[in-house]
Amino acid sequence: MIEVKNIEKSFGGNKILKGISTVFETGKTNLIIGQSGSGKTVLLKSLLGIHTPESGTISFDGRIYSELNPDEKRELRTEIGMVFQGSALFDSMTVAENVGFPLRMFTKDNNKKIQERVDFVLKRVDLTEAHKKLPSEISGGMQKRVAIARAIVNNPKYLFCDEPNSGLDPNTAILIDNLIREITEEYNITTVINTHDMNSVMEIGEKILFLKDGLKAWEGNKEEIFRTDNEAVVAFVYSSNLFKKVREAYLKE
Amino acid sequence: MMLTRYITQIGRYFLMLKEIFNKQTKWSVMKNLIFKEIDDLIIGSLGIVAFISFFVGGVVAIQTALNLTNPLIPKYLIGFATRQSVVLEFAPTFISVIMAGKMGSFITSSIGTMRVTEQIDALEVMGVNSLNYLVFPKIIALLLYPFLIGIAMFLGVLGGWMAGVYGGFISSAEFINGTQMDFIPFHIVYAFIKTLIFAMLLATIPSFHGYYMKGGALEVGKASTVSFVWTSVSIILFNYILTQLLLGS
Incomplete structure (x- = not known):
């Protein structure tokens, strides 16, 4: 569980996060949604320790990040898996080397054991033929799956995903969403996803945090988002006719 | 304002140097990274260094020969001048400026691309x-950069010998006599001390510009150019300071 209490963050005098508090639950897919500039990415990067909030606390299962010493912070980071928007695969390494990288860096496992674990996670993300390929030789969807494999190879307690299905075709996007949800349940990890994609919200939004202008404007789950009268959420989520119709159909049922 | 920015950048550079030596990467991983860098930076530069050194050594010998018109000046000075130019300045300093372009832009663009x-x-x-x-x-x-510069020194003098002898400017014996004349072993030490300092600048200044860059592909290109300029400026500046300190007394 990740508990965020009243965090604030500014850049050049411009306050981006204005006192956000929430809880990201274990074993659930927690989504952060909101318009561009609403503070989603800053919140995600604050959770990852890339940005340091000016006030407030972030605690990982009771460990308050700002109170940890540098070694404890690095230790905590080994419990984190991250899927970046652009996959962020190391382009000089093969798929297998990318996936095995956290194991080579942080475990004392021998090559055979690392290889077995890499094979296992690549099979889990349905990529058994790509071991020796470079990231530039595989498709965007495959790169995302490799990034997910790399994020989970070290059995993380926390999984963060920044726009995991941006730039993917609808079928692949749904595959990626489902894969993240399955992995979250299977390994009982705390997953936080930053997304613009309303399909993801409807598919895997077990907990949704909606940000507007750096403030928490609404939170709930995918069932509640259909019923909410919150104007900001309705204006953002149901801005397209398609989603308006989906909502109407859901409410009629 | 501009001065504040430069001072901030210099401070940031030294903080980066401190951080480089913190929290070492596992040796089993680091070992492979070092071999890869030796291949990319040292082995990968051998060809261009050899080519430039050989021909510039040759040009130095020819230019010296063409300017020694007074029959009273002994011809072995062609060998002497070639050795001194190549060992003291051309190999350590000007090869380093060339490497600021070759290695430096490679380092900045590869780290900068990793950033973006x-x-x-x-x-x-x-x-x-x-x-x-x-x-x-x-x-x-x-x-291992001094190894590269050692090769540059050897090939520079060899190029001078070949251009001098086969160009008909000087006999082989006179050239070799010139290269051995008034030899001061400390000049070699001086050249290699410079080389090691330049190696440190070549590794860290381009890395700094790549690591702290912001933006996209266009900014990677700009960072490579800026990195080349600052690495070259630093090399020339340190060359002056080290020459004054080591030879200027």
Whole structure:
């Protein structure tokens, strides 16, 4: 569980996060949604320790990040898996080397054991033929799956995903969403996803945090988002006719 | 304002140097990174260094020969001048300026590309000290830079000998006599001290510009250019300071 209490963050005098508090639950897919500039990415990067909030606390299962010493912070980071928007695969390494990288860096496992674990996670993300390929030789969807494999190879307690299905075709996007949800349940990890994609919200939004202008404007789950009268959420989520119709159909049922 | 910016950047550079040596990467991983950097930076530069050194050595010999018109000046001075020019300045300093372009732009663009594609963020999020992981192997690999400069010295003088002898400017014996004349072993020490300092600049200044760059592909190109300018300026500046300190007494 990740508990965020009243965090604030500014850049050049411009306050981006204005006192956000929430809880990201274990074993659930927690989504952060909101318009561009609403503070989603800053919140995600604050959770990852890339940005340091000016006030407030972030605690990982009771460990308050700002109170940890540098070694404890690095230790905590080994419990984190991250899927970046652009996959962020190391382009000089093969798929297998990318996936095995956290194991080579942080475990004392021998090559055979690392290889077995890499094979296992690549099979889990349905990529058994790509071991020796470079990231530039595989498709965007495959790169995302490799990034997910790399994020989970070290059995993380926390999984963060920044726009995991941006730039993917609808079928692949749904595959990626489902894969993240399955992995979250299977390994009982705390997953936080930053997304613009309303399909993801409807598919895997077990907990949704909606940000507007750096403030928490609404939170709930995918069932509640259909019923909410919150104007900001309705204006953002149901801005397209398609989603308006989906909502109407859901409410009629 | 501009001065404040430069001072801030210099401070940031020294903080980066400190961070490079913190939290070392596992040796089993680091070892491979060092070998890769030796291949990319040292072995990969051998061809261009050999080519430039050989021909510039030849040009130095020809220019010296063409300017020695007074029959009272002994011809062996062609060998002497070639040796002194190549060993003292051309090989350590001007090859380093060329390497600021070749190695420096490679280092800045590769680290800069990792920055814009979030690969550095990925390392940090995993708990890896990205500066140690990316820059430390380059510093260690460039400890072999004097080896490259040694080759440049040898080939420069060889080029001078070939141009002088086969161009009909000087006999082989006179050239060799000139290269051995008034030889001061400390000049070699001086050249290699310079080389090691330049190696450190070549590894760290381009890394600094790549690591702290912001933006996209266009900014990677700009960072490479800026890195080349500052590495060259630093090399020329340190060349002056070291020459004054080591030979100027």
